[in-house]
Amino acid sequence: MTMKYHPTASTRHALIGLLIAFGSTVALAQLRTGESVYQSLCMACHETGVAQAPKRGDAQAWKPLIAEGQHVLSAHAFIGVRAMPARGGDSALSLEEFSRAVAWMARSAGGDWQDPDAAMMQRIRFEAEKRLDEEIHEKQKLKASLQRQNQ
Ligand code: HEC
Numbered sequence: 331m332t333m334k335y336h337p338t339a340s341t342r343h344a345l346i347g348l349l350i351a352f353g354s355t356v357a358l359a360q361l362r363t364g365e366s367v368y369q370s371l372c373m374a375c376h377e378t379g380v381a382q383a384p385k386r387g388d389a390q391a392w393k394p395l396i397a398e399g400q401h402v403l404s405a406h407a408f409i410g411v412r413a414m415p416a417r418g419g420d421s422a423l424s425l426e427e428f429s430r431a432v433a434w435m436a437r438s439a440g441g442d443w444q445d446p447d448a449a450m451m452q453r454i455r456f457e458a459e460k461r462l463d464e465e466i467h468e469k470q471k472l473k474a475s476l477q478r479q480n481q
Contacts, residue, residue, distance in 0.1 A: 364434025364445065367427050371418045376435065381413040384439075392439030400436070400443050401450060404429040405457035409465075429454055 368376070368386070375383040384391040395403055408428050410416035417423045418431075426446065433443040446454060 361424075361430070362427050364427075364430035364432070367423070367431035368434055371420055371423070372431050372435065383414065384435075386435055387438045389440045392436060392441065396436050396439070396441040396443070400429075400433065400446070401453035401457050403436075404432045404446070404454045406461060407432055408454075409458055409462055425455060425458065426451055 362370075373386070375381065376386050379385045379388075384395060398406075407414055408417060408425055417428060429446045429451070433441075433445055436443040
């Protein structure tokens with residue numbers, strides 16, 4: 331007699347759940363450390379202070395930045411601020427790896443920021459979206475004022 335395996339719906343759901351869990355573990359394992367992101371990218375400007383970039387380990391320069399709060403500073407730096415390019419200039423860099431690099435730089439200058447957990451990542455993402463909305467709004471106002479001038 332041959333036995334056929336017919337998974338029940340709940341077994342199927344459990345299997346799918348396992349696959350998803352496995353997939354996200356792989357994604358987590360692939361995240362680079364803040365230090366390695368720093369060394370491969372941020373260091374180009376932040377090691378010597380190119381264009382007034384706050385230098386790694388410079389406690390005085392980082393004090394007011396750390397005071398802004400981890401979610402605010404990570405979000406604003408990610409979307410770019412003055413001479414600091416968005417994503418540090420790497421269009422493939424994820425928000426999470428970027429934020430790890432910011433936390434590592436803050437620690438190098440006396441801060442106690444850790445790699446962001448899920449809750450912190452949500453606050454960083456929310457702050458980045460809010461700031462982008464504000465910038466888009468400012469640009470729309472500028473465009474509207476040009477259109478009025480062209481009439
Ligand atoms: C091309 C040069 C350059 C690279 C690469 C770069 N930065 Fe910057 N960064 C700057 C400059 C310049 C500033 C100062 C901006 C200002 O205040 O005018 C800055 C400022 C910052 C700040 C403070 C932002 C604020 O709100 O004042 C953070 C945080 C930061 N960078 C993180 C990073 C991280 C993390 C990386 C790598 C992923 C990175 N930077 C890569 C040039 C760079």
